[in-house]
Structures are given as structure tokens and as C-alpha cells.
Amino acid sequence: MSSDGYLDPEANSYESRPPFYIGQHDSARSETLTDAQYNHVLNSGFDFVTTPITNEHFHQRVVDLYKSHLEEREQWGLSDVAKSNPSLPGPVVPTLTDDDTSYGPGRYVGSLIAYSSPWIDLCSSDPIISSISRQVLNIELAYASFCGARSIIIPGPRDDESSRAVMQYARGIQEALQAANRLNIIIHMPMYREPGLEEKADSLSSLLGNSNGTGSSAGKEIDIFTTWDSWHTIRSVCNYSARLFVALRIPKRVPERNLQERWFAEPLHYLTIGDNIFQKNPAGHPSLSRHHQELIGRYMRLKNHPWLILSDVGPDAESLNNLPDPMAVEFPSLAEASKALKDHRKPMPTQNVHVAYMRHVERNQLPYTEMETPPLRSFQDWLQSPLQPLADNLESATYEVFEGDPVKYNQYELAIANAMIEWRELKKPTSQSPANSDLIVAVAGAGRGPLVTRVLRAAESTGTSIQLWALEKNQNAYVYLLRQNKLIWNNRVTVIKTDMRGWAGPTSPTGTPSTVDILVTELLGSFGDNELSPECLDGIQRHIARPHGISIPHSYTAHLTPIATPRLHADIASRVVGDPNAFETPWVTRLFAIDFAAQKVPSHPRFQQAWEFVHPVEISRADQFAEKHGNAVKYASTGGGSMVGSSGSNDHNARHCHLTFACPTRGVVHGLAGYFESVLYASQTGKGKEPVEISILPDQIDRKSKDMISWFPIFFPLKQPLLFPQDSEIEVSMWRQTDDSKVWYEWIVEAYAWVGPKTRIKVGASEMHSSRKVACLM
Structure with missing residues (x-):
């Protein structure tokens, strides 16, 4: 049986659900677990364990280095760092010694998730502390890479108010990605700044009495999007690196849906759940609220679903340090070994109660639906070039x-x-x-x-x-x-x-x-007309009997909405070297890990119609043109069409739209999601019968063609992500262009912010994109 299959006793069959991979993190752990301790944790039900890279000995060495540097400056009369000569050399962190770490290469290294020192302070306003922190981070990354680690968790910035501090942190991560070019870097961020959701260890600045001046956030109104702002800054500075991920700290109070969806679109690697998130059920066992269960269940539907890390839920450091060692005698006799085993034998550790509860949540997830079969899951956010039938x-x-x-x-x-x-x-x-x-x-x-x-x-x-x-x-x-x-x-x-x-x-x-x-x-494509259904039907509809002949489909409409999809943006950016037209290509993909930038308001729907085609038309424009000008002229470059060099015989299939979307919360746009709907047949009896339709619109597919999988949406990317503030309007202009031999799309996105009841200003715009070089050939 696979890890994601469960036996349904009533149906006598296996149901498939997302599997949970559960890890253990102890915020107080300062040494790598021994083999016995590691096995004890695994026997408690965990699948993997986090480990510090360096220990308290190294931490103290760094603190002493900083203090000795200040003492040296005082001896030279340079105690005021701000006024001293900036060209004076700063402290250099020496290389690691065996006393600085208990982490090393070994057979378990693949199941040990390296966790960088939480006291590192890349955001410090003290240039010496920030320099030391960068050095320590790079030393830890280099050593973890040497030991065989393939990913490392780095605590994120502790405050979002200082843009200088966040930018400094982002610069440090960019340097780390370049230095550790084989490591995946995972930034540990809270979902939002809920009190108590930060790292428990003091930062280097706090330990040395050097405050960053951010002050306490107690009593302040919490802006739930500030941590996402910081994350967006970090990954933008790192140019959407495919090796940069986020580990999301789940808060005690689950935020509103739009923030959940914002993080859902990000490259989630871990969800971390602290001991204070669990509640006691009537039997005294740990449990999660319904909202937490729904959030986890939603995130686990991702193709590359995040792993779960339970923080500070045990086994704790004291119990692990007191584990008996029945082989204390280096070379015992058989009798001595037997006695030692009898004296120290204890039952195997029972399953951790928090892990047991998470296994209960795992078993009680909704099974995969017909729309979540393994092939369909594999197509999540997977780019495909549109067909050219x-x-x-x-x-x-x-x-x-x-x-x-x-x-x-x-x-x-x-x-x-x-x-x-x-x-x-x-x-x-x-x-x-x-x-x-x-x-x-x-x-x-x-x-x-x-x-x-x-x-x-x-x-x-x-x-x-x-x-x-x-x-x-x-x-x-x-x-x-x-x-x-x-x-x-x-x-x-x-x-x-x-x-x-x-x-x-x-x-x-x-x-x-x-x-x-x-x-x-x-002949329909993901955008309705993108596989040239209008042009094909133009060529055959002259054979439809008039006036009573029928075309199935009767009509189809194209729809658009702006979306955030950092995964796809990073994927397309990685293709530009081999495909310079990657950002000019409308990609067919099963959009999944996305965040809709627009919200539904009365005057501006989230999904808006771009244009429509109806068949049959009374007169074929191509036939009419040929009748007037002759067949030879139909294909000549007369310059009479809307495009230079075209005859204009296909101009009736050109389209243009200008759409406005409302965005109450700030965010980013990586491109446009395109969908279609089609009326296959509309009743002609006048009896009010419902038309027969198909749709891939997210808010209509269940009503019109539930579980239809023939078409995935189309994605029109932006070369540069468009950041917009709250209370903005996103305006989308798109053209369907033709020169009588091919069809392509052009699109541009603009952002406007309201600064008064009747006044708005333009705050950003994309460049004009065109798929002409990858046009669909007629």
C-alpha cells in the first residue's frame, strides 16, 4: 500500500489522500542528536528532525570576538563606532573547530534538516554585528553543504517595519544563495506578526545590548500582510531563485482567507506548528481547531505539498539526554551485556501524542477527487506550449x-x-x-x-x-x-x-x-479562440444551410483575471536563456498554486469577459472579401488591413478589450489567467430551456460542466512582476491580432491607486507583451 492510501472499510477499497511527513524541532536544541537520541525521536513517530549546525561553544566564541573587538577600539580611543574611521578593519570570524559543532557527515544526514543559528542578526543596524552575522551564516552554510545537507532553514527577519533591515537581510540571503550554490534555502517566516510566533532565542543584537530600535509591537494594530511584504522583498532581490523556499509558521489565530491564499501561491516547503497552537480536547489530548485543519488540508492539496514540523512538542532535551546507554562498557562480555540489557531495558517509546493526533488529521482528510488523480496532480502549474492544430x-x-x-x-x-x-x-x-x-x-x-x-x-x-x-x-x-x-x-x-x-x-x-x-x-482552446476556431469555422460555415443551419458550438467567450503565481514566474524566468520568447508565450497550464489579485466587488467581477465569437455568422468575411477583390488579392500584401502588409480578410476576427479589476489588498501580479465558456446549443423553441454549456471558469465549472478536464487555463505572463498597493485598480488591455496568415495576442497591465474619493494615480505598469513570434499559424 502506498503512503497516501487508506483502506475504506465500507467500500472495501483504498482511498488516496495527501501523506503527512512530520518532523520535530526543538528551539532549545544546541547539539546534533546522537544515534540513540535520533532513533528515539523517530520511534516516537517523527519522520525527520531538525539539527543546529553550530553549538553554544561557537556562539560564545562569536560573542567574545565582538566584545574583544570593542575593547580593542576603546584602547585606541575609538569607542564611538559611528564616528570612527569607516576604513578600519572589522572582526573576522575564524573557521569552525571540532569544539564548535557536533554536526557532521553521516548516514542520517539526509533525515536531519539543518537549522541555522537563530541568534544570527542580518538585520542589525550595527554594521559590526551585521557583518559578523553574514560571516557566521556563510560559514554554517558552507559546512552544512560539506556534510551533505541539501537544504537549510534560516530564520527570517524579526521585524517588517524597517525597510532598511529587510533589504539588508535580503542582500544576505542573495549572497548565501551564490555562496552555497548546491543548497536550497528555506526562510522561516510567520504567517503574520502574531505575538509569540517569533524565534525564542535572543538575537545577537539583543544579547550584546544593541537594540535595533524597532520597539515593542504590543498594543499595535497588526497589519497581516507585512510578513508577506518582507518575503516578497527577499525573493525579489534573489530574483525568484528556484532554490529559495518558505517555511511558514502557523499562527494560533488563523487569518482571513485572502492571506491564506496569498501564502498558498508561494513556494511552501514546510508548515511549522508550535506547541501553543494545539488545544486540549475534552479527553485532555492535543487537538487543532477546525480552521487549522482546513488550512492544513488546503495546503496539502499542492502537488509538492509542504512537510509539517512540530515545534517544542517533545521529546525534550532533558529526556533525550537521560536516555540509558546499555553498552556503556566498551567491550562487555556476553554476561555483562545481558545484565546491562536487563537492568536498563525499557519499553520502546510510545508515539508522541501530538504526532498521533496529526496522524488522525491525516487519515481524516478528504480523499482525492476525480479532479485530483495522479496524472492531474502532476499537471499542477506545469507549463505547456499551446497546440497548433x-x-x-x-x-x-x-x-x-x-x-x-x-x-x-x-x-x-x-x-x-x-x-x-x-x-x-x-x-x-x-x-x-x-x-x-x-x-x-x-x-x-x-x-x-x-x-x-x-x-x-x-x-x-x-x-x-x-x-x-x-x-x-x-x-x-x-x-x-x-x-x-x-x-x-x-x-x-x-x-x-x-x-x-x-x-x-x-x-x-x-x-x-x-x-x-x-x-x-x-476546435476550442483554453482561451476559446486560441486554437483558431473562428478562422477554421470561417472556412467551412459557407456550407451551413441558411437560415436554419446550426453550429455546435454556437458561441464562446474568453475571460481574464490578474493572478500572482511566483512558481510559474520563476519557471518561465529559468527558461529565458534557451527560449527568449518565454515571457511572450501564452502558456497552457493547470493553474493551482495561485493567488487571485482581484476580489469580487459589485461593479468589477473577479473574472471578466474579454470578447465573444458567435457561429454561424451571416456572411463569411473572407468569402465577401474574395468576391469583391478576387481570390488572388485575398492573399496579397495590399496594406489594406489593420496590420501592415495584410489584406484585411481576417480583420473581423480581431478583438480588443479593456478591463478593470478591484484590488482592496496590496499584492503582486505575475500575469493573466485566461479561461473560456461556450454555449454548445441554445434552445430555439422559446420555452426558457437552459442552454447546454461547457466552462472552465473557476466559479462556473461546477455548475455548467462539473469535473470536466479537457482544458486547462491559459497563462499570459509578465516579464516583470507588477507590485500594487492596497485600494488599487488593475487595468488590463488585450488585443487579438491577425495579419491574415497568423493570430497572436498582445497584452499590457497597469496599476492605479486611489488617493482620494475621485482621484487615482498610476503607480506602475508592465511593458507591452506580444506573442507574435510564437503566433498560431493559419
């Missing part, structure tokens, strides 16, 4: 992935069946009536034929007689369609290998040209 021939495996979504095809079948039923109710003529009452149905872009099968099923269920045509330009898929027609469809389908835009149209059994009553396509 017109330029490329898809492989069978790609078609197979699409066909694995029953929801989409069920909706299509329902739409087709409703259209056939209403055709009969409204007594519409067919393309061949009165000679033939068969409906002419064409599936354009048939792929491997899933829609063909659904059309045949809809016809059977509604008792409709049809003539069915299947069009496919991919010569390889064409072979598959021929085989399906012979083995599955009983040769009821006319299979044509052709680009739908060049199809001459259906013919009657007697060979006379005819038209299509119902045209069915699945």
Missing part, C-alpha cells in the same frame, strides 16, 4: 488524452440530441427536403472520432435519420477513422481527408451538391 498533426496519444474526458463528450451529445429534437419540433426543413428528410451532419476536425460516435448515439436516442460526414486533415488520423468506420460505425459515415476550410461540401446520394444542417466541431 492547423500547423501540426497531432499524435494518437494526444488525441487519447482528450478523449479521456467523458464530461465534455456528454455535454456535446446532449447538445446534439437537443438540436435534433428541436429540429423536429420546429419542423425545420433539411438540406435535401423534400426529396430526402435525412439531416446532414458534419463533424469537422474529427480526430480519432469521439464526436462522430456521439453524433451517432444522439441520432439513435432521438430516432433521427442522418447522413454523417467526418472531415480530418491529419492523414494519420484519417487511417484511424477509416478503420473505426469499418469496425465500429458499420460504414455509416463518409470519411473525407481534407482541411475543413477547403472542403467542397457534402453531396446527396445522387451526387448533387448539398449543405450541412448541423456542423459539429471541437
Whole structure:
């Protein structure tokens, strides 16, 4: 059984849930655990343990170094550091000795999480203390890397009010990333500045009586976003390093949802839970509030879900130091060893009560849903280039992935069946009536034929007689369609290998040209039109019978919202060296670890419609253009279109939008999330029937097409993250551009802050982005 599977006794089957990896941290620990102590902690139920890199001996050496430096300055009459010559050399921390650390290479090093000294004070206003702190941090990182550590936890800044201090800290972390180029660095930050959530150890400044002057925060109103501000400064200075993570201290009072979502989008490595967060249940055992359980459950749905660290919940240092050692005699005889074991034998340590409770929480998580299968979890925040179905021939495996979504095809079948039923109710003529009452149905872009099968099923269920045509330009898929027609469809389908835009149209059994009553396509992309559905349908809709012919889908709309997604920004930034267009590419991805920058307010929804396409249109612009100017002119560079060098035959498919989003809380925008909705078929009877729709909008998908997985959202990135203050408005301008041979998008994002009831100022803007170099080819 896998670590995330549990037996459901009622269903007699395994249910899959996120696994918990639980570690132990003791804030008072100053030495690395011995083998016996380490095994004792693991036997208590923990999976890993944190360890200090240096000990109290080294700490005292550093304190003495600072004091001796001050004494030396006093001897030279330089006691006033602020007024002394800045060119005088400062103290240099000597290298580690064996007395300075009990941490070292060993077989358990992979399960020991290195924790840097909490007394290090990178933020100190005293240049000597901050210099010593940087030196100590780099010494510890270098030694931990030598010992085999692959990650290290560093306590974050203790205060957010001093921008100088936070920037100084960020600079120190940037230097550490460069010096320790094989280590992942994890910054230990509180979720917000809740009193009692900081490191318990005194900083170097406090120990030496050198206050930073920040003062006490007691009685002050807590701004819950200040720690995120500090984190954003640190990771921005570090240029969104892929080796920089955050360990989040969970507070006793769970904050509002928007702060939870803000941290959810960050690269979480650990969630740390202190002993004071647990409450006593009626039986006297530790427990967490429902809000804490929900927060942890939410964060554990991430593909790379955080590990849990329980702080100061035992076994404590005293109990570990008093562990019996039955092998105290270096070389005992068998009799001596037997007696020692009898004298000192104790039962194996029982499971830590806090760990036992967390295992209870683990077992009682909601199981993974149909939308959280292992393949779908693996696609979380994974970048994919959009398909180019017109330029490329898809492989069978790609078609197979699409066909694995029953929801989409069920909706299509329902739409087709409703259209056939209403055709009969409204007594519409067919393309061949009165000679033939068969409906002419064409599936354009048939792929491997899933829609063909659904059309045949809809016809059977509604008792409709049809003539069915299947069009496919991919010569390889064409072979598959021929085989399906012979083995599955009983040769009821006319299979044509052709680009739908060049199809001459259906013919009657007697060979006379005819038209299509119902045209069915699945050309939609993540943004609705990004796989050129409008251009493809322009080329075939001339065959739809007028005025009664039907296109399925009938319409589709594109929607946008600004989002924060630091993981994707870091991923795209890492690709720029090999792909200079990475930030100009609209990426298809299953957006998951994101934070919506905008909030829903009455006048400005969180998700807003960019534009719409409706089919069929009464006149094909390309045909009209060709009729007026001639086919040769259609493809000539006449300069008459909206784009230089274009003829303008596809200008009717260009679009533009300008959207305004409300952002009451401050934050950052890394790009735009794009979604679509489509009306497959809208009732024509006037009886108020609900249309048949599909949607990937987060607030509509459950209502319109629950559990549909065929499409992931599209992401339009920004080269530089756009930071905005509270009470801001984010304005998004986007264009769908075309030069008659390809289609691309252009986008720009602006931030405005309200400074009065009727006054706002522009506080930032992105550059204009364009996907023209990676455009979708017509």
C-alpha cells in the first residue's frame, strides 16, 4: 500500500489522500542528536528532525570576538563606532573547530534538516554585528553543504517595519544563495506578526545590548500582510531563485482567507506548528481547531505539498539526554551485556501524542477527487506550449488524452440530441427536403472520432435519420477513422481527408451538391479562440444551410483575471536563456498554486469577459472579401488591413478589450489567467430551456460542466512582476491580432491607486507583451 492510501472499510477499497511527513524541532536544541537520541525521536513517530549546525561553544566564541573587538577600539580611543574611521578593519570570524559543532557527515544526514543559528542578526543596524552575522551564516552554510545537507532553514527577519533591515537581510540571503550554490534555502517566516510566533532565542543584537530600535509591537494594530511584504522583498532581490523556499509558521489565530491564499501561491516547503497552537480536547489530548485543519488540508492539496514540523512538542532535551546507554562498557562480555540489557531495558517509546493526533488529521482528510488523480496532480502549474492544430498533426496519444474526458463528450451529445429534437419540433426543413428528410451532419476536425460516435448515439436516442460526414486533415488520423468506420460505425459515415476550410461540401446520394444542417466541431482552446476556431469555422460555415443551419458550438467567450503565481514566474524566468520568447508565450497550464489579485466587488467581477465569437455568422468575411477583390488579392500584401502588409480578410476576427479589476489588498501580479465558456446549443423553441454549456471558469465549472478536464487555463505572463498597493485598480488591455496568415495576442497591465474619493494615480505598469513570434499559424 502506498503512503497516501487508506483502506475504506465500507467500500472495501483504498482511498488516496495527501501523506503527512512530520518532523520535530526543538528551539532549545544546541547539539546534533546522537544515534540513540535520533532513533528515539523517530520511534516516537517523527519522520525527520531538525539539527543546529553550530553549538553554544561557537556562539560564545562569536560573542567574545565582538566584545574583544570593542575593547580593542576603546584602547585606541575609538569607542564611538559611528564616528570612527569607516576604513578600519572589522572582526573576522575564524573557521569552525571540532569544539564548535557536533554536526557532521553521516548516514542520517539526509533525515536531519539543518537549522541555522537563530541568534544570527542580518538585520542589525550595527554594521559590526551585521557583518559578523553574514560571516557566521556563510560559514554554517558552507559546512552544512560539506556534510551533505541539501537544504537549510534560516530564520527570517524579526521585524517588517524597517525597510532598511529587510533589504539588508535580503542582500544576505542573495549572497548565501551564490555562496552555497548546491543548497536550497528555506526562510522561516510567520504567517503574520502574531505575538509569540517569533524565534525564542535572543538575537545577537539583543544579547550584546544593541537594540535595533524597532520597539515593542504590543498594543499595535497588526497589519497581516507585512510578513508577506518582507518575503516578497527577499525573493525579489534573489530574483525568484528556484532554490529559495518558505517555511511558514502557523499562527494560533488563523487569518482571513485572502492571506491564506496569498501564502498558498508561494513556494511552501514546510508548515511549522508550535506547541501553543494545539488545544486540549475534552479527553485532555492535543487537538487543532477546525480552521487549522482546513488550512492544513488546503495546503496539502499542492502537488509538492509542504512537510509539517512540530515545534517544542517533545521529546525534550532533558529526556533525550537521560536516555540509558546499555553498552556503556566498551567491550562487555556476553554476561555483562545481558545484565546491562536487563537492568536498563525499557519499553520502546510510545508515539508522541501530538504526532498521533496529526496522524488522525491525516487519515481524516478528504480523499482525492476525480479532479485530483495522479496524472492531474502532476499537471499542477506545469507549463505547456499551446497546440497548433492547423500547423501540426497531432499524435494518437494526444488525441487519447482528450478523449479521456467523458464530461465534455456528454455535454456535446446532449447538445446534439437537443438540436435534433428541436429540429423536429420546429419542423425545420433539411438540406435535401423534400426529396430526402435525412439531416446532414458534419463533424469537422474529427480526430480519432469521439464526436462522430456521439453524433451517432444522439441520432439513435432521438430516432433521427442522418447522413454523417467526418472531415480530418491529419492523414494519420484519417487511417484511424477509416478503420473505426469499418469496425465500429458499420460504414455509416463518409470519411473525407481534407482541411475543413477547403472542403467542397457534402453531396446527396445522387451526387448533387448539398449543405450541412448541423456542423459539429471541437476546435476550442483554453482561451476559446486560441486554437483558431473562428478562422477554421470561417472556412467551412459557407456550407451551413441558411437560415436554419446550426453550429455546435454556437458561441464562446474568453475571460481574464490578474493572478500572482511566483512558481510559474520563476519557471518561465529559468527558461529565458534557451527560449527568449518565454515571457511572450501564452502558456497552457493547470493553474493551482495561485493567488487571485482581484476580489469580487459589485461593479468589477473577479473574472471578466474579454470578447465573444458567435457561429454561424451571416456572411463569411473572407468569402465577401474574395468576391469583391478576387481570390488572388485575398492573399496579397495590399496594406489594406489593420496590420501592415495584410489584406484585411481576417480583420473581423480581431478583438480588443479593456478591463478593470478591484484590488482592496496590496499584492503582486505575475500575469493573466485566461479561461473560456461556450454555449454548445441554445434552445430555439422559446420555452426558457437552459442552454447546454461547457466552462472552465473557476466559479462556473461546477455548475455548467462539473469535473470536466479537457482544458486547462491559459497563462499570459509578465516579464516583470507588477507590485500594487492596497485600494488599487488593475487595468488590463488585450488585443487579438491577425495579419491574415497568423493570430497572436498582445497584452499590457497597469496599476492605479486611489488617493482620494475621485482621484487615482498610476503607480506602475508592465511593458507591452506580444506573442507574435510564437503566433498560431493559419
